[in-house]
Amino acid sequence: MASGRGILSGYRVLDCSVAMAGPMAAQRLGDMGADVIKVEPLSGEWQREMSNAGLRGKRINVAFRSLNRNKRSFAVNLKSDAGQRLVHALVKTADVLLQNYRPGVAGRLGLAYEDLQPLKPDLVYVSMSGYGETGPYAGLPGQDLLLQAMSGAMLSAGSKGSPPAPAGQFLVDAVAAHAACEGAVAALLHRERTSEGQKVEVNMLDAIVTLQMQELSLFLAGADQKRSDEPHAHAFIRAPYGVFETKDSYLALAFPNMRALGELLGEESFLSMEDEVDTHIHRDEIFARCRAHLLTRTTAEWIGLMRPQGIWCGPVYGYREVVDDPQVRHNGAIVEYEHPTEGRVRTPGFPIRFTRTPCSIERGAPLVGEHTSEVLAEIGLEQAEIARLKAAGVIAETRAEAEVQIQG
Numbered sequence: 129m130a131s132g133r134g135i136l137s138g139y140r141v142l143d144c145s146v147a148m149a150g151p152m153a154a155q156r157l158g159d160m161g162a163d164v165i166k167v168e169p170l171s172g173e174w175q176r177e178m179s180n181a182g183l184r185g186k187r188i189n190v191a192f193r194s195l196n197r198n199k200r201s202f203a204v205n206l207k208s209d210a211g212q213r214l215v216h217a218l219v220k221t222a223d224v225l226l227q228n229y230r231p232g233v234a235g236r237l238g239l240a241y242e243d244l245q246p247l248k249p250d251l252v253y254v255s256m257s258g259y260g261e262t263g264p265y266a267g268l269p270g271q272d273l274l275l276q277a278m279s280g281a282m283l284s285a286g287s288k289g290s291p292p293a294p295a296g297q298f299l300v301d302a303v304a305a306h307a308a309c310e311g312a313v314a315a316l317l318h319r320e321r322t323s324e325g326q327k328v329e330v331n332m333l334d335a336i337v338t339l340q341m342q343e344l345s346l347f348l349a350g351a352d353q354k355r356s357d358e359p360h361a362h363a364f365i366r367a368p369y370g371v372f373e374t375k376d377s378y379l380a381l382a383f384p385n386m387r388a389l390g391e392l393l394g395e396e397s398f399l400s401m402e403d404e405v406d407t408h409i410h411r412d413e414i415f416a417r418c419r420a421h422l423l424t425r426t427t428a429e430w431i432g433l434m435r436p437q438g439i440w441c442g443p444v445y446g447y448r449e450v451v452d453d454p455q456v457r458h459n460g461a462i463v464e465y466e467h468p469t470e471g472r473v474r475t476p477g478f479p480i481r482f483t484r485t486p487c488s489i490e491r492g493a494p495l496v497g498e499h500t501s502e503v504l505a506e507i508g509l510e511q512a513e514i515a516r517l518k519a520a521g522v523i524a525e526t527r528a529e530a531e532v533q534i535q536g
Contacts, residue, residue, distance in 0.1 A: 134161020135485035139316065141165070141224040142215075143199060144239060146173050148272070148298055149332065150228035150256050151195040152305035157224070157312060158198030159478055159487040165222075165503055166199045167215060169206070170524040172496035187469040193493035194475055197465075202504075203497025203524035210522045212238040217507050219244050219251065223319075224312050228256035231266050241327045250325035252315040254308050260331045270332045275300040279336040280353070284343060287359040304335040358415035366407035367414035371444055376426040378444035381418065381434075383407070388437050393421040467492035468528045495526040 136157055141164045143154035151166075151173075158164035166173075173192070180191040202218070205211040216238065219225060225244065227234055234240045234255070241253045255261065258270015268274075273294060276282060282292035311328040319325060337344065346364050347353055353363050361370040365383060372379050386407060390398030395417055401407060407414060422430060427443050434441045445453070451462055463477035470492065478487035500523050501514050509517075517523045 133485065133490075134159065134487055135482050136313075137161035137485070139163070139223040140221055141226065141312075142167055142218060142222045144225060144227040144229070144234075145256065146228065147175060148195060148301040149270075149304040149308065150226055151175070152302065153254070153256070153308035153312070154199065154226050155195055155197060156305065156309040159489070160480070160482075161485065161487075162224075164199040165218065165499070166196060166201045166494065167206075167218075168201055168203050168496060170203050170497070170521070172201075172203065176496065185470055187495060188467075188493050193467070193470060193473065196493035197475075197489055198491060199494055200491075200499035200503060201494035201497050201526075202500050203526070204500070205522050206237045206239070208522055210517065210520070214504065214517075214522070215239065216244070216247055218503070219248050221507060222248065222251065223316065224252045224254060226254040226256070226308065226312065228270075231257065231261060245325070245327075248325065250319055250323055252312055252319060252325055252328065254312050254315075254328045254330065256304060256308050257329070257331045259333045261329060265333075272298040272300045272332075275332045275336055278333065279340065280344070281336070281340060283355060284340075284353060284363045285359075285361050286355060288355045288357050290355075290359065300332045300336045303339050304330060304332040307335045356415070357412045358419075360411055360415060366404065367411040368407075368418045370415065372419055372422040374422050374425060374427045374430060379422060379427045379430050380442050380444055381422075382440040384434075384439040384441075388439060389418075392433060392437060392439070393418070395421060463489065465489045465492060469495065495528060497524040497526050498528065500525040 139157075139162045141154055141157050141162045143151065143164050143166045145151055145154060154164050154166070175195070176189060176192045178191055179189060183190045185193065204214055206215065225239070227239060229237070229239075235243070241255065244251055244253060257266070258275065259265035259268055276294050276299060277292070279300070282294060286293045308328075308330045311330055315326055315328050343353075343364060351364055355363055359370060360367065367383070368381050368389070369383050370381065372381055383403075386398045386401040386403055390396065390401075397417065398414070401410070401414075425433075431441055431443065443449070450456060456462065461477055462474055464472060464474050467473050473492060480487065501511075504514050504517075504523070505511075514523070518525065
């Protein structure tokens with residue numbers, strides 16, 4: 129077993145997931161020290177072949193390597209009886225199995241919870257789906273943009289006449305990944321207390337709905353999700369709240385005290401406004417007046433004037449400014465490591481810090497089946513048997529120095 133130093137060192141996770149949400153959840157567990165074995169088809173997960181932003185990498189594309197560090201790859205033909213037997217043997221050594229197959233696929237591959245629970249009664253089995261494992265949408269594809277569209281969130285920002293506004297990242301995938309990681313860790317804690325395993329279900333629809341705890345609670349209590357004429361940043365937050373053009377770029381401004389803002393801008397109409405009453409009634413008027421004033425100075429000038437007055441404001445960054453920001457650098461939010469085929473890699477690091485058991489990158493994303501022989505040796509297979517399985521097309525192996533794949 130791969131040795132880890134993190135807080136989850138000693139736990140083994142079988143990552144049978146694809147795309148973003150599942151692999152990201154498993155990577156989180158790996159970052160915390162778990163031995164994560166990525167179970168892939170002989171030719172590798174399909175995400176390996178996607179050229180996001182046109183970047184392919186040398187032997188591992190950037191999108192795949194960003195979601196699969198701290199994992200070992202075990203390439204196996206799960207459509208074969210022999211391949212299923214190998215994975216069942218691995219399950220007996222595992223603590224967590226995570227999968228996000230389409231409904232019915234896990235059962236056909238012998239990886240349904242009902243198949244594995246008798247083999248490993250204390251297994252934590254994390255099942256991820258788009259909409260839930262049952263119900264009218266169970267068979268629909270769980271794609272991020274489609275879930276964003278269903279979530280209601282696209283109509284909580286922007287102006288009345290503007291199109292719905294998608295997030296600038298794969299928001300639903302990321303939220304579901306964090307929920308799955310949290311569920312896995314909580315179930316492991318339960319197992320430590322009771323010796324009981326269990327199935328943990330996470331779906332993307334519930335994840336993005338519960339992310340909007342405040343917004344949907346306000347709506348359910350009677351608040352109207354009503355976009356205003358101006359591009360307000362949130363349907364339920366008082367003005368001014370949004371992004372404003374300045375003399376040289378853009379400024380984010382978040383619900384300041386109206387008297388303080390009025391004095392700073394020289395806007396008399398703001399001086400008598402009640403923060404929690406008038407700012408909802410007059411949202412469009414406030415936005416328009418702020419827009420006219422803020423065009424007169426640069427973003428840096430406004431920040432220099434506003435922050436000393438306790439007015440919440442900040443610059444609008446692109447990714448270049450993000451990675452160069454002094455606080456981002458101070459936090460070590462971007463990490464670097466050497467990859468055997470991709471060279472020097474820079475990537476976002478770890479959002480959780482442990483004082484005694486820090487997260488770390490023990491290895492970058494693996495090549496397809498890079499650790500197949502290593503993993504099988506750990507469950508007792510002799511080299512002759514491993515060679516026979518390769519020749520039979522049950523498993524595949526790729527080495528960093530020379531690719532060796534035998535498929536049937």
